[in-house]
Amino acid sequence: MTVLGDYRVTKSSAIRTVQKVKSEWESTVDSVAELIFIVRKDGVILRANRTIEQWGLGDVENVKGRSLHELLHPSCNAKKCDLKKLLGLSDKVLATGETLEYRGFDLLLNRNLLIQLIPISVDEIHTSGHMAIIFRDISQLNLSGSHLTSKSNWTSLKANNVGSSADPNNSASLDAERQSLASPELNFKFIEKIKREWESAVDSLPQIICLVNGAGTVVRVNRAIEHWKLGDVTLASGRNLHEILHKSCKDKDCYLNSLNQQIASVLAKGQVAECQKQDVVLNKHLHFQINAFSSKHSPQSGLAVVNITDITDIRHVELEIGCLNTKLEKRIKSRNLNLQKINLKLKQEIELRKQAEAKFKDSRQKFTHLVEMMNEGMVIQDLDQKISYANRHLLKILGLPRTEVVGRKFTDFVDVDYIDSWVSGGLKNSKSVESSYVFKMKGKAGKALWVKGAPQPLLDADKNCVGSYAVITDINDQIEIEQKLLRTEIKLRSLAKQVLFAQELERKRIASELHDGIGQTLSAIKFYVENNIRDLTETPALSASEQFASVIPKLQGAIEEVRRISMDLRPSLLDDIGVLATLSWFCREAKQASPHVDFSFDKTNVNELDIIASLKTEIFRIVQEAVNNATKYSRAKHINISIKDANKSIHLEVCDDGIGFDYTKVASQQGYSESKGMGLVSMRERVENSGGEFSVSSAPNAGTKVICIWPKEKRAFIDNRSGRRDRRGR
DSSP states (O other), X not given: OOOOOSOOOOSOHHHHHHHHHHHHHHHHHHTSSSEEEEEETTSBEEEEOTHHHHTTSOOGGGOTTSBHXXXXXXXXXXXXXXXXXXXXXXXXXXXXXXXXXEEEEXXXXXXXXXXXXXXXXXXXXOEEEEEEEEEEEOHHHHHTTOSSOOOOBGXXXXXXXXXXXXXXXOOHHHHHHHHHTTSHHHHHHHHHHHHHHHHHHHHTSSSXXXXXXXXXXXXXXXXXXXXXXXXXGGGOTTSBHHHHHOTTOOOTTOTTTTHHHHHXXXXXXXOOEEEEEEETTTTEEEEEEEEEOOOSSOTTOOEEEEEEEEOHHHHHHHHHHHHHHHXXXXXXXXXXXXXXXXXXXXHHHHHHHHHHHHHHHHHHHHHHHHHHHSXXXXXXXXXXXXXXXXXXXXXXXXXOOGGGTTTSXXXXXXXXXXXXHHHTSTTTTTOOOSSOEEEEEEOGGGOEEEEEEOOEEEEOTTSOEEEEEEEEEEOHHHHHHHHHHHHHHHHHHHHHHHHHHHHXXXXXXXXXXXXXXXXXXXXXXXXXXXXXXXXXXXXXXXXXXXXXXXXXXXXXXXXXXXXXXXXXHOOTHHHHTOHHHHHHHHHHHHHHHOTTSEEEEEOTTOOGXXXXXXXXXXXXXXXXHHHHHIIIIIOOSEEEEEEEEOSSEEEEEEEEOSOOOOHHHHHTOSSOOTTHHHHHHHHHHHHHHTXXXXXXXXXXXXXXXXXXXXXXXXXXXXOTTTOSBOTTOO
């Protein structure tokens, strides 16, 4: 109940009547759900109903004298608070005497509110200077999407004059109220003023609020019955609710007839009763709330407050929400079925995509592995000619790690003389180059690398060129082989020339020896025989045997000369007694030819059977050439010939202690001399053609050593005489 302050109650019946009516209206106001304030025009609260406690805004006994803005927005510091703007319209409301209504959403209270500013009249002409401000929570209607009021906010409110909040400590007017209670006359007026304020507040409520006795007879009712078009409020007292609400109803079973029993039960038990009914007469859905009336002046008054609220809109909204919920459930169910189908389809597509991705990943891995393991280089470059990929073999060709290759231009690794031909490849016109070309690249530390390849355009799905790729073939070994072949060809041409020259020399030597040796001997024999025949003819007494006896030594010399020439061409001893015995014989013959040179022959751990027939001739010719060179040019005093079996190979060495020569200089010459150079070439060719290794160790004044090595396991020579492989499979 609203605190009125301390005042004295006179014994005047008029005062008691007004006091009773005031208490009745106060109890009635306390029973409604709306938040009702009686405030001054400066916003200071004079009275409030107990709904303030239900809204959690504090004790009703402690709100008098406080600012309405401070009570509702205790933490608000905004200078442009919309509640302040609303309170600032009090002057306009009091001046015009009209009710101002506003709907909006209060962020601090978190409620949709219907706010009414109602001037309180002293009479039909003058106002009291006070207002009733009613806050009705319409969140249920707005949040449910009702058509009555759309959700808005305080910013829609505009006021020209915004009043400032009153100082809650300024209690001058409150003190004036207390002083007015000092005399009975002023006390009566004050109580009458309060009664009128509450009547004005209750009359502005949309619901019917009436005070009834235990018999159901209406004692007081607010002006809502006029808004509901149920008659004049002044004629409602003394009638029951059934007569007021259902004027022409003759139904004995009307639910309003049983309302009296509910009122009696509430008065007896002191409890609150609530119910909802669909009123077909009023065509409204009504909510009834019955509270037992009590006040400090009449605790057992026998009266009840009946609050009748039209909840038709709420009911319609509930039904509409129910229909919407049903439709929504059907739509959700249908949507769920569609979503299930879509999800199933998506799962299938995802599974197919996963399978395709797995296959693509596997194919990509295989392709990457294939590209990485291929024996040719692969490079991919973008439109800026920067390398985006290089496989393992290309990195091996360049001799560089991947981090030093990827991201750089490919032309950085191309020799400057070949950059133009590379850039003008297939990339320029997005056309493939049918054949690759040879160019030079730069590897690690600028090493020259010969490769073969050509850039091919890399096209996207729309046939647009997005880069290029090239397969790079390392032909460095091929180039080296070609260069070696070229050098070998030059050497062979020189060798062939010198072989022809050597043949001519050999023929010339043989012709000279035949002419100077055997020719002269045969000519001398011819002249000697002719002379003897002539002498025998002229002097028959001469003995023929004596005459021809001197011819025999000359014939024997001719035979020896023929044998010597034959041995020089092809010693028959190789076929008769083997290479080891032939080499011993050769040393003796060489000693006779060069008596100033000592010859030695060492055949350590070697057997005649370990040397195949074709190799025997090569060994003899090599020894013959080496000894001839040593006796002619080295001025050697000792020549050693050594042949031995080193388990896996046959070693032949011919050493002398002569003046030696610069082997590097002689070997580097393309055209060998007709003497020493020709001998070295012929020896090397014999050794290498027979599968061996040839080397010479010599230096000026350090002697000469000729070394020949033939591996046993690699020998597969053909016997020149039989045309068959060696029976030992070597």
